[in-house]
Amino acid sequence: MSMSPFTRVLKVRVASPVLSGLIWSCIWLGAGALLLSMMLAGSSLRETELDPWVFGIHGFAAMAGGFVSARRSGRRGWYFGAANGALYTLLIVLSSFLATDIDWSMKVAVMFGLTVLTGAFGGMFGVNTGSSTGGKR
Template identity: 60%
Template sequence: MSSLSRLFGLRNASPFASGLYWSGIWLAIGAIALSIVLMGSSLSESNMLPWVFGVHGCASLAGGFVSAKRSGRRGWYFGMANGLVYTLLLLTISFLATDANWSSAVPILLLVTSLAGAFGGMLGVNAGANSR
């Protein structure tokens, strides 16, 4: 990864923005995987909600891990903040793109992403270079 940043001259200095970036990458990977599962199996779109929550949870966990690892301190704080902002960005984009309304799934999604982000932050701050 360091060779890519040297090649393009790009370096993200903010741990929070870096965590949101990696959350987006994991969201894209999860969306592609869910599309392949949906296409290749008898699973219907109406039964996909638990899988979608799992993808968002994994994306938030990865983002919380990266942001806390980059910050080196306050893992719960950076991870949960990453999960909350990730969900707010997701809700804003879904409202603007498809005019999605608020349902009972929104607080559940907020809870899943914030807890997964906090857990990822807890793991990330302990995996950082400053913890040794």
Template identity: 60%
Template sequence: MNSLSRVFGLRNASPVASGLYWSGIWLAIGAIVLSVMLMGSSLSEHNMLPWVFGVHGCASLAGGFVSAKRSGRRGWYFGMANGLLYTLLLLMISFLATDANWTSTVPILLLITCLTGAFGGMLGVNAGTSSR
């Protein structure tokens, strides 16, 4: 992995940006799993909202974990910042792509992603290696 970053000259210096990348990866994995569940079972699109919140929560948890582990300090802060930015990016993309409206699910999604991101940040900062 180090050789690739040296060849291309790419290194992500920001812990929050790194967490957002990992949130996007976990969101893609969750979307594929939900698509397979929707196709292969009797689950209807009307009953998908708790599953969608779960996928976004897991993505924010993973992103908060990575961002706090990379920063090595202030896990709650970096995790919650990751959850907040993740939700804002998600809302901006959904508005631009499908002209989505502001509904009552938006504050619930914001609460879920901020709390799970903060929890992931708490786990990530404690999982990181630091010389204390």
């Protein structure tokens, strides 16, 4: 059975488990940002009340990315999940600094700890859902 050229072009496989986890973290971050925007527009929620929601979305995004990276690696789930969470936070802080010149505060440290822990947690679940061949499919 041959695949059409169009189908072959759309099949992109990311080789690095951590990079694929970061991509999925960014996808979930985008979905969370969209949800928060709709909540701000459609309710009496104010921007000053968003901190718990923002931390929850970052934690969930890191957990989803840790799940994907550990599933792809097939081993050391907590390690790949925590690495995904740490790199995710570094990318978020770097882009926030470049975009809005944020200050270093305790919120950055809390977010780093949260994303590393939730990424490791997601990684522990993700490593057990992958194939037994160590992520090679």
